[in-house]
Amino acid sequence: MPLTMSEQAQAILEGNRRALARLLTQIENESETIDETLATLYSHTGGAQIIGITGAPGTGKSSLVNALAKAYRGQSKTVAIIAVDPTSPFSGGAILGDRIRMQSLTGDPGVFIRSMATRGNLGGLSRATREVIRVLDAAGFDVILVETVGAGQSEVDIALLAHTTVVVEAPGLGDDVQAIKAGILEIADILVVNKADLPGAQKTRQALRAMIDLGHPVSRTQLMNRYGRRLFAVTESASNMLWIPLLVETVATTGMGIDDLIDAIDQHREALEIYGLKAVIERQQIQNELLDKLTNILVNRILDEIPIDKFNQLIDRVQAREIDPHGAINIILDMGS
């Protein structure tokens, strides 16, 4: 017998991991029956520290996430790991990754691991990731580590869901094919040179240092504003906080530097609080979410009202230059009303 909605929320709040896993699957499947559960859980959010970890394949990002999880467990904090792969439409690779992880974190009830991959479009993945983070927050995890691979907009979207974003680099990824990306550096609160015991680590560190020194610091609020509109006022101190990314060296497999990384994350968290920026980030996240949800609902509503063959006919007519796109929009809006 399936749990009723309020029972489902209750079970999750009481630490029932099976109920938790089931809700996360429902989120991924875009189930429409979970709104009430999500609404109940929402009032229990806000306690978790959300840390994004991103980087190219081969940087040892997953090992670093494991090492961080262990270190936080050593501080008696509970940890949830969300591994998001926007580049893969299948979760096969991600599931394999889970199994490898399980070997080192297995049996610890204070750790919860979840993989997510692209099912439909990237917007859907960002939306699902946001809900999954929220549910894990409500479920009482102290630290939520959101690991993303891939490139481009998806990383930025997901980074903006976190309080602190860690970008991982490593030496030896090929001299000319270093996957250091301008857009990635922009979202980095902390830069990590992982595999710092490998030859070339010094060169990687110097290159990152040079990029930090060259870079114009971008405030988190500026960055968030670039990806949406801001409708509310930001206090001057918050909009003035310019954070120069910290540079940390680690060897995730031996644990070297992990304490330094945790220290850097703590420094960033304190800075956010001192400048009142944590609340600003949260407001911006809520606003982005409301606009994103509204958009999604309104577009789906319109598309539901228009038969698909009518929509296709409109595309045909625009392509044949019988009508222009603006005219097609007017026809659609007339249909919908």
Added chain:
Amino acid sequence: MPLTMSEQAQAILEGNRRALARLLTQIENESETIDETLATLYSHTGGAQIIGITGAPGTGKSSLVNALAKAYRGQSKTVAIIAVDPTSPFSGGAILGDRIRMQSLTGDPGVFIRSMATRGNLGGLSRATREVIRVLDAAGFDVILVETVGAGQSEVDIALLAHTTVVVEAPGLGDDVQAIKAGILEIADILVVNKADLPGAQKTRQALRAMIDLGHPVSRTQLMNRYGRRLFAVTESASNMLWIPLLVETVATTGMGIDDLIDAIDQHREALEIYGLKAVIERQQIQNELLDKLTNILVNRILDEIPIDKFNQLIDRVQAREIDPHGAINIILDMGS
């Protein structure tokens, strides 16, 4: 006395460059009085070959665009250049770039140059670029070169407006800080190693060749699908066209390799036509545009109906966990109806 709308369209179709420049400014300013002109011009589009050229700063991308423009002029084709800078909120740098260009292309009535920079958000820039391309197409330019700098989603968006996308790399941008990005390679139909006379060019070429060999070819329709939903059927041959990026070496400043690049662009254009993919790309572009425009209109309509202080109060209440985001959406939708 300002021209009436149909006169404005007429003037542009007759080759009046002053009327053309004025309309492009109106597009950038999101003027609402130009819909009729755009509708008139739309029926005259479809003749231009649209080529996107993208790459990191320092790759000599602008010189390459100049060299391409001269080569197409040598074939008696008219050329429009749109230089888009999504990283800059100011057009100062772009305007300077124009002046430098002007020195080599000046006085040739068969060349038209326009710079665009971010005014508001990136979505607005993509939207304006799409309209500017369309107007230049209607104005009768044979070739439209769309040059973009910057990183991330904006490049992808703008690349998807072109028939053929050229990604420019160069040696000597720093060993560890090569700005080769995974997302960029994905959109490349043609890869150019510019500054091929510099030391290190061979290494850059080998690295790109290795990346091409490693890469899973992504079809243009797959890529476009990833950034939106596809509502229409694609013929099997079109969805099966997998294009392995061509690799070309150039020295834009001396003209070396420019003929090879034009040859590669022609090859790609022929492949698109053989597979029937040109029409598929156009359909996808039209569909994306309709969904994008719909979204924009519907969200603005809702936001216009809700007083800004009401919206802020809702954000406050969500932040205070009094209501959840879904509940806030329902309140907004109730207000709007």
